[in-house]
Amino acid sequence: MLLVKVENPWKQNPWFESVAVAQERARKRLPQPVYGALVAGSERGQSIADNESAFMELGLAPHVAGQQGERSQATSVMGQDISLPVIISPTGVQAVHPDGEIAVARAAAARGTIMGLSNFASKSVEEVTATGATTFFQMYWTGDRDVMIQRMERARAAGAKGLIATLDWSFSMGRDWGSPEIPEKVDVKTMIRMAPKVATKPRWIRDFARSGGFPDLTAPNLAPPGGAAPTFFTAYYEWMTTPPPTWDDVAWMREHWTQISGMPFMLKGVCRIDDALRAVDAGVTAISVSNHGGNNLDGTPAAIRMVAPIASKVGDQIEVVMDGGIRRGSDVAKAVALGARAVMIGRAYLWGLAANGQAGVENVLDVLRGGVDSALLGMGHSSIHDLSPDDLVIPAGFHRELGV
Template sequence: MSRRTRFNNLAEAERLARRKLPKAVWLAVKAGNEQGWTLDDNIRAFNELGFSPTIFDRPSSFDLSTSVLGIDVDFPVLVSPVGAQAIHPDGEVGVARAAARAGTAMGLSSWASDSVVDVVRANPDTIFQLYWVGTKDEIEARVEAARAAGARALIVTLDWSFTPRRDWGVPPAPPSDMSVRTMATLAPYAVSRPLWLSSYLRRGRIPELKVPNLFEPDGSVPYFGKAWSDFERTTTPTWDDVKWLRDLWGGPFMVKGINTVRDAKMAADLGADAISVSNHGGNNIDGSPSPLRYLSRIVEAVSPDVDVMMDGGIRRGSDVVKAVALGAKAVFIGRAFLYGLAVDGEEGVHQVLQILRNGIQETMFGIGASKLSDVHRDHLMVLNRDFFVDPAS
């Protein structure tokens, strides 16, 4: 067995991941658009909120469990659907196993490198995430494949604006094939991190970017670049299209990418069981503020029967508690688990989840809350009087 790489917090995991990954892969993981204002604000917003700790009546036991989309989880952190996790040979299957070990659910992207069948096998509490790519017939076939595989719920993500410009550079475009020319273009990046490349070669693989969950009508599996071209050509879905998808699925259903009260209400009206307040981790329109800043407004605008989640900037357990205090049922993590995956595969992801779980419990001890329902807004101190912004109605 190879020696495990340990880290004590997510900042350390991020530094280790950056050193381990080829530059192009790291740029894709770090992501963010244009100058990265939104990317930074996702973290900055958490730092503008503090806690009011107590010294009396601190709890001796804790219940961190909750339920999202009818799925019971041991603590309020779910793995976000993130595309192309071919940054480590363990891939999405390894992430799914780590999530199952930690007692939480796995969000699986349409753009994943592993199939929904394999991921559900690794973690039965898998939520399949769909982008609106291709024709309705193609979308229906992918939905039915997720249903047949045993996915517990369906997410539709609608917040991509095709603006992947970055002031710090953009990595090479994902391949549309693995021709000699493509391999020659990507080879310098791979060989720049020989240990990373050798982790694949030891398993008789190369880090190729196929997307099996976006299979073609003939059943063939496209490379990322080909599927991306199809995505760019697909017409943006309407409210009626999303309602059609919700009815087609028929089970627990989430709309992800909510940024306004209006959109939150529309998602609830079309029958969404859950919504996720998200700016796509800073990968949507740069200049949109952190979801944390308007999370409470959106929670107040929808029925209590709608599970409200958020993502963006979660780096420690105390961040999760802040989101819960503002009304989130749970949070998604994206880059946080990718850092762990890059450092040590499945074990690295498990470390990340344990660090977050421990941080949640430590924070709840400090504020005197033994269960999530005890956490409320009064536990928070606003360090910036202009912290909260009103989302467009």
């Protein structure tokens, strides 16, 4: 009998043609609890579902002739030039791949865009900026002011080109389909206990073993000077015990960052017009219209529904970006047409990272770039800056004007 060895086509060609394929490959590669942490939304998942489905309500109005042979997606966010209107949103511990944030930063640099680095990241700000990626450092309002000053000064010293303050996070543990288990730390004992859930994904385990250890669930950017990095849950406890910020606190944070660095400041998580106006008063450079990817208060409208109302009120004073539900280049084009300068992606690049490391993140950015280019071609534009609501079919009642 002649035996024919059939090669795995995925192994031969790891490239994927859509974010949906990246998600499916991530699902197949990751242990169920890890994948569950990527796709989870708070409570019934209403906001996370609306983040994606709202884009399907928006249509495009293409031209049949007169399209432009050359098209540019170049723009800038907070003074940093980027080659496409897509930047990396900061997400916590990226233990879906051994290289984590380092791989993502290298991909961002290779594709000419900005790396957003969470202070809950598993790699330090010094390691990430050393990749050459233009980095915006992200902070939650945790700890006292002296602690926050120390973290801002560390980010400045490492070469961060901007600060992102994320305030739309309540870490809701209530999920109708169950919350994924996040261990305090990953060690031999934890791996043995979770063996039934991870044993079916031997390639994922093997990749971490080859890198020299277990997934890192510590937060090195929250380490005190000369001290050890806290675990995720230690950092979470610090957040829980820190009084929520006031608008005066936001202004203080922005003022101190500007004084020590001269760099711009973004406030992430704005959903209401009145909050956007207060952000202008606080002196921010930019805001991100966001519901924290559906992981904050469930029932918050999709971010894309809130872009145009907010941009129409403050877009001439500060930069407006958005994040939430971006899966295709046409989604990016729709957001820009409604007034966003750029979008931030989270789950999309994490799926790419899980599927194929740095190359997977680059692949996701290439997929989005190709989709944006197709939209520009169809709309007859030569520049991303030419997109406008006239290019869209917007159903009545689509927008959500909150805080009018």
